[in-house]
Amino acid sequence: MKKILLFAISLMCCVAFAACAGSCGCDKKEEKIEENVFLVDKEITVYVGGTYKFTPSGAETFTYSSSNENIAKVDGEGVLTGISDGTSFVNVSAGEKSVTCRVNVLKNENYIRIGAANRSVVVGGDVTIKAETVLSGKVTDAEVSFACDKTEGITLASDGKNAVVATVTTVGNYTITATCGSLSATCTIKAVSSSAEALATPTVKVQDCMSLKWDAVEGASGYEVTLNGGEPIAVSETEYYVKDVTDKLKNGDKAVFSVRAVSDADNFDYTDGLPATIDFSHKYVENEITPHSCTEAGESEFTCSDCGISYTDHSRLDDHNFDGGACAVCGFEQTQRVAYAYDPINDCYYVAGADAGYNSADLYIRSVYNDGNPAHGEKNVKYFALGAFKNNNTIKRVFIPESITEFTDKSPDFKYASNGKSLNTINGKSSPLKGQVFEGCSELEYISMPGIHALPAVAEGIYSHWNFRDCYNLTTVVVPEGFENDGAGFMRWNNTPKNAVNRTDIYVIGDSVKRISDPLSYPIGSDVGYGNNTLLTGDIFYLDNNANAESCFKWRYAEDGKTVISGGKHDYNGKDRCRKCGAENDYGVIYGYDETKGVYFVSGVNGNATEIVIPATYNDGNPAHGEKPVTYVAANCQWGAFVKKIVLPDSVTDFKGNSFQSAINLEYISMTGVTNLTSGNNFINCENLRTVIVNKDFKLNTQQFKNNSRCSGIAAREIVREKTDTATTKVVVRSDDCNPFGVQAGDFKDITNSRKHSSKTASEATIKAFDNFASSFVTLLGGFTFPTDGSNYVPAITGANLTNYAALYNNAIAAYNSSIMPFTHTKGDSLAKSAVIGITTPFTATTSTTSVSDYGKLAANLFGFDSTDDFVKCAKGLVETYKKYSSAGALDNGCFYTENKSFVFPITVRCLDTNTVVLTHVIIENGRVSVWVNDIDAALDVTNFNSLEKHKNKTLNNELYCKNFLFITDPMGVAKAEIYVNGSAKNSTFYYVNDPSPTSGQGNELLTGDVYYFGDLDKCGNWNYDGDVIVHNPYTEHDTNKNGVCTRCGEKDAMGVTYTYYEKTDETTGDTFKTYYVSGYTGSGEYVYVHGTWNDGTNGEHKVTYVGKQAFLNKTTLKTVILPETVTDLGGAVFEGCSNLEYVDARGVKYIDYHKERMDGAKESGNNFINCTALKAVVIGSGYSATVKQFLVHPKPDDLTPKLALYVFGTEAPTLDDEDTLVDRSKIYYYSATVPTDTAKTYWHYVDGIATLWYS
DSSP: OHHHHHHHHHHHHHHHHHHHHHHTOOSOOOOOOOOOOBOSOSEEEEETTOEEEOOOBSSSOOEEEESOTTTEEEOTTSEEEEOSSEEEEEEEEETTEEEEEEEEEEOOOOEEEOSOSEEEEETTOEEEEEOEEEETTEEEOOOOEEEESOSSSEEEEEOSTTEEEEEEOSSEEEEEEEEETTEEEEEEEEEEOTTOEEOOOOOEEEETTTEEEEOOOTTOSEEEEEETTOOOEEESSSEEEOHHHHTTOOTTOOEEEEEEEEOOTTOTTEEOOOOEEEEEOOOEEEEEEEOOOSSSOEEEEEEETTTOOEEEEEEEOOOOOEETTEETTTOOBSSSSEEEEEETTTTEEEEEEEOTTOOOSEEEOOSEEEOSOTTTOEEEEEEEOTTTTTTOSSOOEEEOOTTOOOBOOOOTTOBOTTTOOBSOTBTTBBOSBOSSSSTTOTTOOEEEOTTOOEEOOOEETTEESOTTTTOTTOOEEEEETTOEEOSOTTOOOTTSOTTOOOOEEEEEESSOOSBSSBTTTBOSSOOOSSOOOTTEEEEEEEEOTTOOTTOTTEEEEOTTSSSEEEOOSOOBOTTSBBTTTOOBOOTTEEEEEETTTTEEEEEEEOSOOSEEEOOSEEEOSOTTTOEEEEEEEEEEEEOTTTOOEEEOOTTOOEEOSSTTTTOTTOOEEEETTOOBOOSOOTTTTOTTOOEEEEETTOEEOSOOSOOOOTTTTSSSSBOOOOOOSSOOOEEEEEOGGGOTTOOOTTSSTTOSOTTOOOOOOOOHHHHHHHHHHHHHHHHHHHTOOOOSSSOOOOOOOOTHHHHHHHHHHHHHHHHHHHOOOOOOOOSSSSSOOOOSOOOOSSEEOOOTTSOHHHHHHHHHHHTTOSSHHHHHHHHHHHOGGGSSBSSTTTTGGGOEEBTTSOEEEEEEEEOTTTOOEEEEEEEEETTEEEEEESOHHHHHHHTTOOOOHHHHTTOOSSOOOOSOEEEEEETTOSOOEEEEEESOTTTOOOEEOOOOOTTTSOOOTTEEEEEEEESOTTSTTEEEEETTEEEEOSOSSOOBOTTSBBTTTOOBOOTTEEEEEEEEEOTTTOOEEEEEEEEEEOOOOSEEEOOSEEEOSSSOEEEEEEEOTTTTTTOTTOOEEEOOTTOOEEOSSTTTTOTTOOEEEOTTOOEEOSBOOOTTSOOBOOOTTTTOTTOOEEEEETTOEESSOOSOOSSOOTTOOOOEEEEEESSSOOOOOTTOTTEEEEEEEEEOSSOOOOOSSOEEEEETTEEEESOO
16 A cells, blocks of 8 residues: 555656646756758859759758849749849848848840950951850850951951951951851951051049049040940040949949040051050948848948948848858858868868768868867868869869968878888978869869969879869969979879860969979870870969959959959960060960070970970060060970970070970970080980081080980990991880880889889890891891881791891890890789890791781780770870871781881791790881880790799899880981081081990980081081981091092091181282182191192182291101192291101292292291201202202201202202202102103102102
């Protein structure tokens, strides 16, 4: 009974307690969730008939209302429909909370947009007119045609789709009509005279908020007024009433007015002036009637303090005060549905990506974040996760706060997988873009990242470049001062359409960048390889807060602080001047201005031009710079992969070091203004360089043409360089990134640097073996007749070719047997090993019965590729020569034929015992022959080299990673560059030093050592132009005989003799005597031949008639001197002191007058052979005489025995001086060309040019 009573009491207490809790409210209340309204878009635009769906958040249900349903209606589900053009306000509410959205409704019209309706141009210039068709309010790519109302005085030329260039040759007015179906638009071109002046720009103001006023412009026939970008309105006065426009402006609204002076349509001495633009807004003062904020609407009255106009805003909402991606007042995120995550190691948040349902075109990233976890709290947002927004097709604009910048990642795993080194490589920091962040965002157009200064080149699993890969609609990237892009951040890849135009421009918050691409590894304008920045245009805009429509490559922010406004790029007329800023057409060349020197310099190129011609002067359009000379090429220029020819003006006199290093395909450079280079390595690694044209006074005495290339890590890269009478064939071993079918990213594990190479010095035996192999290879190929029409060709090894092949095979084995080269180490055993040889036996050529598909699969498999597509893609990507194949079936029968007349054909080798197929490719390209081998193991099996241990153990520490080795035989050798001096050999002081040693570090190995001088092609060592093509004599060196005459071209060698020009005009007759004379001798030889005529390259060819005073003084090495018959006089002491002189031929000297003024100033001529004690024979003229002694020794020794014989060039006896003591008077002989019959005298004749007695 007690238990029952106790239970009853307890039950009553519970009921009472429950009643109290439900009625008196004295305990805890039931919690009520507060409703709110959040709306992403506070202003939208739709076309008449168009719809928009509101997607608010913050409550379960919402109600909608429109302030003007004649303009826009909205239903209960939040679907808005545009009714007519105008503006309405839609209120979205939930309970007591509401948000207002402004709705702009536009007409849905069809029209052609053609730009300015009136254009002016100077006669001889041109105008580019572009048109686009708007259908149902949207721009389309519908084709537009153009026509002119006149056929004379103007020509129209297409400038791509929907654009035309009108070139005007006669003053007048021309109307261009653009037509697309039934739509049309017109543009009037006014062509003025070349002396026409531009009308001044008026000064404009808005008076009393209702009148637009300006000053009169001299010469103007009227004015054009534009209201908010509408159609121009013709005005004859200097005032226009705009109250109808200004009265409609609300708080925050702006009207834009412009006025320009125009000339009379038939006045061709003036061009229309530039417009003056003015922005107008009322100066509203706000009077708050009811409170409002950025989340709750209120009421305010606005009154203009200037004109008194007023209105009441019954749905007044404050704008969010966004800062760092969120409202500073209410915390509303500027972009919804962005995922942030906490990083405990770095104690920060990072951007993880987009949440489900993300739908915002504008992505604003927060600077700080708080995930609500007290342990985390509010922290900085520091970086983006790898692939955070990859393949997001909604985002169009991205705004990254400046606070997100480079930082030190403290994660212990943030390191290279291969060597464990830190990935904080940017001065100890890393990029906040961890890689592939926006890759594949095909709708992305704009990104602002003012805090990100560097994008590194790295490709790790946790950190990589490619942040904007395949963002092919990206046009604007805003970066800070000093920005540097080293990686392949802006890369074309698999998902960029082939016809996509490179559109990405860089906008710098400052006036300089370090570089926007690495021109060697990740170039602009080239899709070659596995990395590039080809989405970039290469154009850079620099911040200028005063930039306007005429400020090319300058930009500023609009009033919203986000929108980029620029003057755009240059718009060149027919005279290569920018119509806007006056800059010269640079044709893609990047110029800089040196403020200190007041000159321009060259720093590279943008685009894909192959030939670059630099002007002597340039004008960048900046009035402070003007037109100045271009005087030097900057260090480390960006040339890219396309430039093959560069022509510099004489004004360019210096290179600043490594200037052309990035011009990896440069073949030709003319640098005729450069005479000396103090900065080194200007052409380092330009291994395709063939032609270098230099100044006649150029001095090459420093390292400029060093070969330190990507392939040069293999020692003895040029394995043989033996000089013979015939061209020596050279063998080159290349691999890795020089390999057309070489390494792809990710092919092998533990690869940290794809440019690592092994090195091994080749022995003399190896060099000779490779040379024999190359020679036999050329012989084999010479037995084939290759098609010239591009058809496929399969070589047949039959007949004589079998003999040639046998020689090739034996030499191949010998070459391999003599070499010890490194092997590659690949991941796993499935990929073929590589080595340096592989011509094997038995030999079976491929047949036409092999299908395209089968052969493609075979080739792909043997070269280690998964598919034929991968094989072809690799070939196309890595070999510029093979850019374009003849057809889609380029592998048909295994034979390629390229537009450069290169042949690639395979040789299939089959092992008889294992039936293993070894594939070898032969490539013939511009005289170069290459051989590919895919599987050395199989090749060794066939050639009985089964023991690989001795080779495997020879791998060096610096391992080489590649799939296959390539043999190249090249008649030109690795050194291809030849020097062409812009001057004749006689007038040049060109100085050349070449040290080809690969170990000295001071070499110019890229030079062949061949030097040519400008002149007639029939002379050895000369070059000239055949049209625009340089041609040269086949011989670089003369084959000079003992008389100083080249047996090949007849060029005369001075042999150390100095020839001096002399001329004198006879005052009586007026005749001018022109001659050369011998004024000295600088040689050290025993034999000298003086030419009968000479040409110093300046004064023409004339006779040599005289030997000057002491011309050969004390030349003790001389034994023989031959003077021509044209030399008739000696100037005195000519051969004095020539103690070893034995023979002199002076056949033209008949008389020497002691007292006579000579052409070198000598007035006394004696002692011409004084102290020539070894003299044995002198040929003199017939009837020789002299007024003073010539042949003597002074002082005369007591025991002097005369031994000098005189050979008279004739039959008349000489007259000698008593003191001609060297002459043996019993030895005077006379000349007879034929066998003499006279026995009274002793006669002589010439034998090999030397006086010889008929009978001794």
